[in-house]
Amino acid sequence: EEKETVKSENKEVLIQDARTGLTVEALKKAILNNLFYVQGKYPEIATRNDYYMALSFAVRDRLLQRWTSSVKQYLEGKNRVVSYLSAEYLLGPHLANNLINLGIYKEMEQATQELGVNLQWLIDKEVEPGLGNGGLGRLAACYMDSLATLEVPAIGYGIRYQFGIFEQDIRDGWQVEDTDNWLRRGNPWEIARRELNYEVKLGGYVQHYMDRDGRYRSNWMPELTVKGVAYDTPILGYKVNTCNALRLWKSEAPKSFDFQSFNSGDYNHAVNQKIICENISKVLYPNDETISGKILRLQQQYFFVSCSLQDMIGIHLRQGEKIEDFNVTFAVQLNDTHPAIAIAEMMRLLLDEHDLEWVDAWRVTTRTFAYTNHTLLPEALETWDLELFGSVLPRHLELIYEINKRFLDEVTIKVYGDHQKISSLSIIGEGPRKFIKMANLACVGSFAINGVAALHSDLLKKTVLKDWYAYSPEKFSNKTNGVTPRRWMVLSNPKLTALISEKIGENWIKHLDELKNLEQYADDPEFQKSWMQVKLEMKQELAKRILGKTGVKVDPESMFDIQVKRIHEYKRQHLNVLHLITLYNRLKQNPKMDMVPRTFIFAGKAAPGYKMAKLIIKLITSVGDLVNNDPDVNHRLKVVFYPNYNVTNAQRIYPAADLSEQISTAGKEASGTGNMKLSMNGALTIGTLDGANVEIREVVGEENFFLFGLTAEEVTQKRNEGYDPYTYYKSNKELKLAIDQIASGYFSHLDDKIFKDLVNNLIYHDPFLVLADYESYVACQDKVSEAFRDKAAWARMSILNTARMGKFSSDRSIREYCDDIWKVKSVPVHLNGDS
Ligand code: Z15
Structure with a gap:
């Protein structure tokens, strides 16, 4: 019964203006209409959520008109x-994003204002x-x-x-x-x-x-x-x-x-x-x-x-x-x-x-x-225990055996006698228990395989997918990730958007390469001033939220040093903490020291079962509790762990960043995309040669990027030589002090057990070479602080970062997927119905 469609003499449905119009008047009508007929409320008794829903339905009506037109167009050609x-x-x-993409943000702002409600207040209601x-x-x-x-x-x-x-x-x-x-x-x-x-x-x-x-x-x-x-x-x-x-x-x-x-x-x-x-x-x-x-x-x-x-x-x-x-x-x-x-x-x-x-x-x-x-x-490559797999998908197990058999027959002929290669290409892994290798299934069954940044795609061919590359090199390509400037600039940073558009028009929103037209203003003192003024205002806004969420009062004039991402050992939030402790010690030992004030802002979730990641969060908050309450240092150092990092919070944090921490062990972060969003919003990056950092540095210029640490190649080499973190711990005074303090319970009310696993892991194993990179990292951070003192020079670098980020629009990425892999073309859509 559900498959039946309504047959009508009149196929053209007349769509009312109140459901499609984009004027302030039409929007007001639509909101009231939805409030009444969908929410069953009149304005005087409507709640904030009622208004949010009414507004959203008004916007959705306008999307649906475009949607049905799109479907129609797709089916025709x-x-x-x-x-x-x-x-x-x-x-x-969705709400604010849809207003921007519909091009009616301003109109909706006015419509809500005339109805006596604040648009931002409703936008903030969305979960x-x-x-x-x-x-x-x-x-x-x-x-x-x-x-x-x-x-x-x-x-x-x-x-x-x-x-x-x-x-x-x-x-x-x-x-x-x-x-x-x-x-x-x-x-x-x-x-x-x-x-x-x-x-x-x-x-x-x-x-x-x-x-x-x-x-x-x-x-x-x-x-x-x-x-x-x-x-x-x-x-x-x-x-x-x-x-x-x-x-x-x-x-x-x-x-x-x-x-x-x-x-x-x-x-x-x-x-x-x-x-x-x-x-x-x-x-x-x-x-x-x-x-x-x-x-x-x-x-x-x-x-x-x-x-x-x-x-x-x-x-x-x-x-x-x-x-x-x-x-x-x-x-x-x-x-x-x-x-x-x-x-x-x-x-x-x-x-x-x-x-x-x-x-x-x-x-x-x-x-x-x-x-x-x-x-x-390698530990992140998905596998399934074969027996478990067969218990859920018995038919697929048979099919995988058959796919594998036919494929390995072909392989055997090609690689004659190389059992190592055959077993590495096999979809089925042998061991105490057999398992299904999902990456291998994906590789056999696909006509194209790609990595997500140049370095990553290159390393794929040399490491985890080496034998696949040797077997079918023609399948491999790189598609460097990108992010949408609509959400990550226009929506999250309207003031910066207005400042940019004032100078170079609005075309950049769809053609991000046009940001390069900003370069001519990088040395303009007036523009620099406006640029840093926007940054300051965004920092002031974030400071208010930080105070509200954590009770920590931060100075918007200080450098906002930001690391926001999932908590993972390879991303090395603990390396950041070691630097923070080092600055703290320098200040304690030399209270009169002239130091550039910094606010360390961390945010990110740890997988609930990932002990070490949760311990890193506890380390950050513990160091923060001590530092933030120490009058000797707390006018120059602050530490914030901003809870519940999600898209909403990310949108508020990126615009306020001075410094973007992209400090993963080289060769471990496939691409990173937060690095792109931060740089687009005028943050300077301190980073390793990892993932898309490499390409970001290439486009913004090495003089506008703070590089440190071992390269991916050096990391591999160091491991092969038999890396011993303990020698780094012993030989660097500041490093040893920081680690000893963590171990002794200096940051944990003298509890010397709580960070034991973390400390032992660092000094005896250190799988992500935190200690090996510490010295280079701290030296680079010293350069960052010096650079921050020269406001004009910093502003210039910040402007150039934004101006040169055109490559990292997801529009560029998608265009490459369309041209090289999917072979699909644009299909412009014409509106049907009235509007
Ligand atoms: C995930 O978020 C990423 C990779 C994964 O294998 C899984 Cl399971 C989740 C990330 C990468 O860590 C990051 O470097 C990359 O930018 C992102 O995917 C998008 O490609």
Whole structure:
């Protein structure tokens, strides 16, 4: 019954101006209308949330008009569609972003003002959808923005987690997690498409039989079937009509299932099974770059991939196309290995459901998928215990065996006798227990493989994917990450945006290379003054929030030294802390010393099970408690741990940064994207030659970048020589003092046990070469402080950083994916209906 559509004589629906108009008057009408008819309130009794909802629905109406026009346009022409598969989308709040992309921010500001409510107050009411952990999820969100802005037909597929990334609270200096119940007050940005649903099998076994035509067939008898329901969120491009869908799947129990179980009388069993079904899309796994190997996670991955592929096949066939031509309609990008099961699922759908022969199915599959790798940490490469895998996906295990067999036959001929190579390319890993290597599955099944920064792509070929590169070099390329200037400049830093646009117009928002026109003002004292004035105002705003959230009073004139990102040993927040302690000691030993005042700002979540990361948070807050309360130093040093780092908070922090800390061990950070956002907002970087830092330094100029530390090559060499952190600890006085203080309980009320694991790890193991880089880091920080004294010179460097960041727009990244990998073109969308 849900598939029926309304037949109407009059196909052209007349759309009322109150639902589409972009004038202040139309917006006011729309808000009141929604307040009344959607929220059931009149202005006098409407709450802040009622207003937020009314406003959002008013904006959504305008998106939907563009969305239906986009769908219509896509279906008319036969355009290749990009399908982005990602387990995470870290979107951030929608309202203000949509106002900017619609080009009605000013109009809405006035409309709300005339209604007696403040726009910013309503914008701040939105609970952000935190459906991602960190860089990988945020990249997917930036790419959705750029795809729409470049007018590329695209669908983003993922999971509608009921609970996103946990909320972080700091209690007694420790991280405490709370659930993220983001849907509690309703979500005006999604549209449930109840009629769009697919069944997904899980567990059970496979029967084999010969059919009447003598064809060997498989019949998967699942233990459980779940239903995926589509929830669509419109993603509008910047000042274009293109509005793409982000289609997230929610898991439910299928109807058929209710009947069977409930009628058979086993009520308890029925209820339990229902809960199991709903659990699949319940919660986002909070691990960034660590694998947990949990059954539920594999079920999540398979669940959303299967729904998505069934959906794509449906779209393709409804256009009257043949299944063999699937890859002409869709280019499917795998965002890391999380959706790599798609390779096997595509084969299953083509073979078992659409009756293709193996070679034809494999041809379609390997022309469809492309794989992006996001990490060089070998421990972060996803694997699944083979037995566990088989218990969830018995049919896929068979298919993987077959894919692997055919592939290894081919390999054996090519690499004759090199068993090392054969086992490294095999999808199945051997050991005490066998396991499935998802990166290998992604590599065999994809026509393109890319890294996310030049250095990363290069290292991929030399390390984790070395044998794959040797085997099929033509598949490899680099696509340096980018970020959307709409959210990370226009939205988060409106004052800087206005200042820039005053000088060079507004074109840069869509063509970020045009920021280079700012270079001519880098030495202009007037411009420098305005530039630093904006920075100061952003620091003042952040200072207020810091006071409110942490009770710490910080000086907006001090240097804001900022490291905000997930807490991970390879990102080396503890190296930053060692520098902080060193400055503290220098001040204590020489209170009259003339030191550039600094505010150390940290933010970031630790995976709940990652002990060392949580200990690093405790170290930061402990050092902060002492430093912030010591009158000898606290007018020149402050330490802040800003709780619950998320997109909303990131937007407030980046504009206020003077110094951006990008201090990962060289060769460990695949790209980094926070580094780009900070530099775009005029922060100078202190960093290693790692990830995209390399390319940022290249474009901003080495004289505008504070470089320190070992190179990736030197890191490898040092390890091979037998790195001994203890010799660094012994031979550097300031380093030894800092570490001894941590160990002795100087920052922890004389508790000498609490940081023991951290200290021992550093002086005896130090897997990320913190101690090896300490001296070079501190020396570089001294140069940073000296540079900060010369306000004009600093302003100049800051302006040049922003001016030269054009390359790091996600528009550039997406253009490269479109041209080199997906082979898709822009399809401008014309509005239908009235407006
Ligand atoms: C993640 O956020 C990243 C890589 C991963 O393998 C996982 Cl599981 C999560 C990050 C990288 O650490 C970061 O360097 C990169 O900029 C980002 O992905 C986007 O490519």
